Amino acid sequence: xxxxxxxxxxxxxxxxxxxxxxxxxxxxxxxxxxxxxxxxxxxxxxxxxxxxxxxxxxxxxxxxxxxxxxxxxxxxxxxxxxxxxxxxxxxxxxxxxxxxxxxxxxxxxxxxxxxxxxxxxxxxxxxxxxxxxxxxxxxxxxxxxxxxxxxxxxxxxxxxxxxxxxxxxxxxxxxxxxxxxxxxxxxxxxxxxxxxxxxxxxxxxxxxxxxxxxxxxxxxxxxxxxxxxxxxxxxxxxxxxxxxxxxxxxxxxxxxxxxxxxxxxxxxxxxxxxxxxxxxxxxxxxxxxxxxxxxxxxxxxxxxxxxxxxxxxxxxxxxxxxxxxxxxxxxxxxxxxx
Amino acid sequence: xxxxxxxxxxxxxxxxxxxxxxxxxxxxxxxxxxxxxxxxxxxxxxxxxxxxxxxxxxxxxxxxxxxxxxxxxxxxxxxxxxxxxxxxxxxxxxxxxxxxxxxxxxxxxxxxxxxxxxxxxxxxxxxxxxxxxxxxxxxxxxxxxxxxxxxxxxxxxxxxxxxxxxxxxxxxxxxxxxxxxxxxxxxxxxxxxxxxxxxxxxxxxxxxxxxxxxxxxxxxxxxxxxxxxxxxxxxxxxxxxxxxxxxxxxxxxxxxxxxxxxxxxxxxxxxxxxxxxxxxxxxxxxxxxxxxxxxxxxxxxxxxxxxxxxxxxxxxxxxxxxxxxxxxxxxxxxxxxx
DNA sequence: TTGTATGCGTTATCAG
DNA sequence: CTGATAACGCATACAA
Numbered sequence: 077x078x079x080x081x082x083x084x085x086x087x088x089x090x091x092x093x094x095x096x097x098x099x100x101x102x103x104x105x106x107x108x109x110x111x112x113x114x115x116x117x118x119x120x121x122x123x124x125x126x127x128x129x130x131x132x133x134x135x136x137x138x139x140x141x142x143x144x145x146x147x148x149x150x151x152x153x154x155x156x157x158x159x160x161x162x163x164x165x166x167x168x169x170x171x172x173x174x175x176x177x178x179x180x181x182x183x184x185x186x187x188x189x190x191x192x193x194x195x196x197x198x199x200x201x202x203x204x205x206x207x208x209x210x211x212x213x214x215x216x217x218x219x220x221x222x223x224x225x226x227x228x229x230x231x232x233x234x235x236x237x238x239x240x241x242x243x244x245x246x247x248x249x250x251x252x253x254x255x256x257x258x259x260x261x262x263x264x265x266x267x268x269x270x271x272x273x274x275x276x277x278x279x280x281x282x283x284x285x286x287x288x289x290x291x292x293x294x295x296x297x298x299x300x301x302x303x304x305x306x307x308x309x310x311x312x313x314x315x316x317x318x319x320x321x322x323x324x325x326x327x328x329x330x331x332x333x334x335x336x337x338x339x340x341x342x343x344x345x346x347x348x349x350x351x352x353x354x355x356x357x358x359x360x361x362x363x364x365x366x367x368x369x370x371x372x373x374x375x376x377x378x379x380x381x382x383x384x385x386x387x388x389x390x391x392x393x394x395x396x397x398x399x400x401x402x403x404x405x406x407x408x409x410x411x412x413x414x
Numbered sequence: 415x416x417x418x419x420x421x422x423x424x425x426x427x428x429x430x431x432x433x434x435x436x437x438x439x440x441x442x443x444x445x446x447x448x449x450x451x452x453x454x455x456x457x458x459x460x461x462x463x464x465x466x467x468x469x470x471x472x473x474x475x476x477x478x479x480x481x482x483x484x485x486x487x488x489x490x491x492x493x494x495x496x497x498x499x500x501x502x503x504x505x506x507x508x509x510x511x512x513x514x515x516x517x518x519x520x521x522x523x524x525x526x527x528x529x530x531x532x533x534x535x536x537x538x539x540x541x542x543x544x545x546x547x548x549x550x551x552x553x554x555x556x557x558x559x560x561x562x563x564x565x566x567x568x569x570x571x572x573x574x575x576x577x578x579x580x581x582x583x584x585x586x587x588x589x590x591x592x593x594x595x596x597x598x599x600x601x602x603x604x605x606x607x608x609x610x611x612x613x614x615x616x617x618x619x620x621x622x623x624x625x626x627x628x629x630x631x632x633x634x635x636x637x638x639x640x641x642x643x644x645x646x647x648x649x650x651x652x653x654x655x656x657x658x659x660x661x662x663x664x665x666x667x668x669x670x671x672x673x674x675x676x677x678x679x680x681x682x683x684x685x686x687x688x689x690x691x692x693x694x695x696x697x698x699x700x701x702x703x704x705x706x707x708x709x710x711x712x713x714x715x716x717x718x719x720x721x722x723x724x725x726x727x728x729x730x731x732x733x734x735x736x737x738x739x740x741x742x743x744x745x746x747x748x749x750x751x752x
Numbered sequence: 753t754t755g756t757a758t759g760c761g762t763t764a765t766c767a768g
Numbered sequence: 769c770t771g772a773t774a775a776c777g778c779a780t781a782c783a784a
Contacts, residue, residue, distance in 0.1 A: 080534055082761055093771045098763060108769075128535045129476065130761030132467040133776045140519070153505035153713070158498055158696045167491035170522060179536065180520050181478070184508060196418050197466045198517065305700050329697075336700040358496045359667075362643050362674040363701055375491070420777055431755045436779055446753060468777030471760045 081122035090118035101126070138199040140179045141385060143169060144191070145206050148302060152184035155207065158305055159329050160357045161374055162206070165227070168378030169204060176386050178202075185209075188216035195222055202385045205229065208272050223388040225381045230273035238388070238396040240381040244274050247370040248281025250403040251324045251352040254368070256285055258411045260322040260350060265296045266311050266334065267326050268303055278326050278354065299330065308333020316341035321349055321412040328353035328360045328369055335365070335408065346410035356404055365407035372401050419460035428456035439464065476537040479511055479723060480519045482529070483544050486640060490522035493545065496643055497667050498695045499712055500544070503565070506716030507542060514724050516540075523547075526554035533560055540723045543567065546610050561726040563719045568611035576726070576734035578719040582612050585708040586619025588741040589662045589690040592706070594623055596749045598660040598688060603634040604649050604672065605664050606641055616664050616692065637668065646671020654679035659687055659750040666691035666698045666707055673703070673746065684748035694742055703745035710739050 087094040092111055099105045100115040107115075118124075132138045143166065148154035156162040166182070173180050181198065185191045191213055195203065203224035217224065218235050226239040248265075255263050265282050267275045283293040297315070299307035308330030315323060316338050325331035331353035335345050345351050345365055353360060353369035360367040377399055384394035425432045430449055437445050438453040445453075456462075470476045481504065486492035494500040504520070511518050519536065523529045529551055533541065541562035555562065556573050564577040586603075593601050603620050605613045621631040635653070637645035646668030653661060654676055663669035669691035673683050683689050683703055691698060691707035698705035715737055722732035 083763095084761075094762080095764085095771060095773090099770090102763085104763090105769080111770085125531050125535055127537070127761055129467055129470040129537050130776095131763075133471055133761080133778095134763040136776080138467065151505060151509050153502065153509070156501050157505055158501070160496055160498060160501070163494050163496070163498070163500060164491065166520070167489060167495055170520060171489050171491070174521060179532075182504070182508060182518050182520050183512060193463050194517075197463050199465070199467050305696055309700065332697060332700050336702065336704075339702050358643055359670060359697065362647065362670050364674065364677050366674075421779095422777080432778080433755060433757095433780075434753090437754085440779080442780085444753065449754080465777055468760090469779075471762095471777080472779045474760080 081124045085122055086118045086124045089122060090114040132199055136199060137201050139177060140181050140200055141173055141202040141204060142181045142200040143204045145184050146209050147184040147186035155302055159303060161355055164374040165206060165378040168375040169382045172379055172382035188213045192216055192220060202389045204381055204385055223385060225385040227381050228274050238384055238394050240377055240397055242372045242399045242401050244277035245281035247354060247401040248278035249285050251370055252282040252285035254403055255322040255350055256289060260412050262320050263294055263322040263324060264315055264320045265294060265324050266299060266330060267296045268299045268307060275326055282324060303327040303329050305329055305333040309337045312337025316343050323351045325352060326354050328355045328357050328367055331367055346408050350409040352409060368406045368409040369404055370401050371404045373399060419462045423460055424456045424462045427460060428452040470537055474537060475539045477515060478517045478519050478538055479540040479542060480538040481507060481542045481544060483522050484547050485522040485524035493640055497641060499693055502712040503544060503716040506713040507720045510717055510720035526551045530554055530558060540727045542719055542723055561723060563723040565719050566612050576722055576732050578715055578735055580710045580737045580739050582615035583619035585692060585739040586616035587623050589708055590620040590623035592741055593660040593688055594627060598750050600658050601632055601660040601662060602653055602658045603632060603662050604637060604668060605634045606637045606645060613664055620662060641665040641667050643667055643671040647675045650675025654681050661689045663690060664692050666693045666695050666705055669705055684746050688747040690747060706744045706747040707742055708739050709742045711737060
């Protein structure tokens, strides 16, 4: 590779000191118009671009933000593999970062020690947490002074970091209320685990809908893994023979699994059983039946998270934000059979 | 943030020189057992971890690999948003990278100049190209000496870089042959554009199936954008009134769009029209009808690409590789109506 | 075997 | 206002 021009080359060509070049290019100090012109001229002739590595060393910043996903069985695949939710999030983050001159470092992290080390040795300027992590990681976080924004995380886990969320409680409520108003009474709530506050809030909203009608609240059905098609499929298989007439899922992905299992068992959706999803990923509009689901604006959330992080990094601490959700009624729900 | 221990701190604590510490930690030269022990002891006590930024400066390597996606309308979203193909690819790459001590820098790139600059100022050790880029980028590449592996790219575009592919021609053939053997004659081939060699090869395979039977080859239907649900949907809408009895799609995503459009037009799949996909992403097994498709092992491809890149970076240039594909017959295909 | 000195490309400090 | 010069943290050629 042809050696890249350094600041020294520019300085020599312009007949000034390295410092002068730096001043001009960073517009950090008054420089005589003539020097300035010479420097710019030389820089342009040599196609000079500052080296981020060297710059990082003195500035103690890397111009990189870290995007962290939880590791399940040593891979991020188990979390993100099947769900285009992450595609939208990452696309949004990458765009905001790139447009602000930052690069995105993507990694899966499991143990808190790794995390700390990773951040420090890379001199990351900011962090974005995608999803729920072991509580110990949040403890570790507090001891570092790196700006961070949490996504889909609730206060009890955060401490001092802004969090970007959606109104999960309302989402759960909307799904339940929709089914109740259709006339369903025996409704299952399918969660991937109530250790996750996101799931808890959705379940809370679900229960509120019942309570407001003075009905008893069904206990939740718990899938054994993360949001996966197969988790939904297994629960659907189990529920196919039950007396449930409707199933509320906490992701579109699991809803698809459920619907397929029901179909294989000869149970029709929505004629026999209604199913709702959560997220409204793109494909949900295209399946048959298309999915009645709780829509969240994923890219908006990702964009907001990245923007807040960058604001915070610039020294303007941003507040968290909770986005609204709305119910999108499609074909997977209908009144119960008589 | 509590100041991080540097090599100097370790040296002082161990009562040796900085150089000695470096030697021990990098195992670069023989060091007396005693010194070694003292250094390791001190390093461990101080929880010393070398700073990658500083290390990069002298070693001229960053321990980062860049994963590059093409930019469409200033965002990578338009390419990756709806397709879990990318989730699998990225998961696989991240895992291999992480396990080999590398971090993944993810970015969207459009103009060749940006690309060159990005690689140089970040001192990237290796590059992974996901998908097809403007030809000018390949030209720019040749002038740099950075190891790279191309994914889903054909020779004519590469030059000296190994490429990881699948047997696209065979995939196209399998899909067509399957439908022909079912008795279909009027089969549409839906491509997102024959500028992309991947699509060209699939179409070639498709045509071969016809030629081997001495049948005339249908001309392709071209969607106007990238692999998107909506691209498929629009073509499906157009094809709903046609005499085609089967449609071969070059991605599962577009196939879903097609199927939905047909459904909305009252055309049943597979009773009225058969549809095949390509990729076999996870959801294809769970939709109704489940999708007959050409399976490629996406994670295997991603893993291989990352491993080849790392091998090349270590000085053992790896060869490209073409993975096999196979037909997975599910519910979206059936013999034509009598 | 170990320590010293220098370079990597920038930015920050401090004289002039 | 400008320009040497010293960090920044690490690796390495060279000297001891």
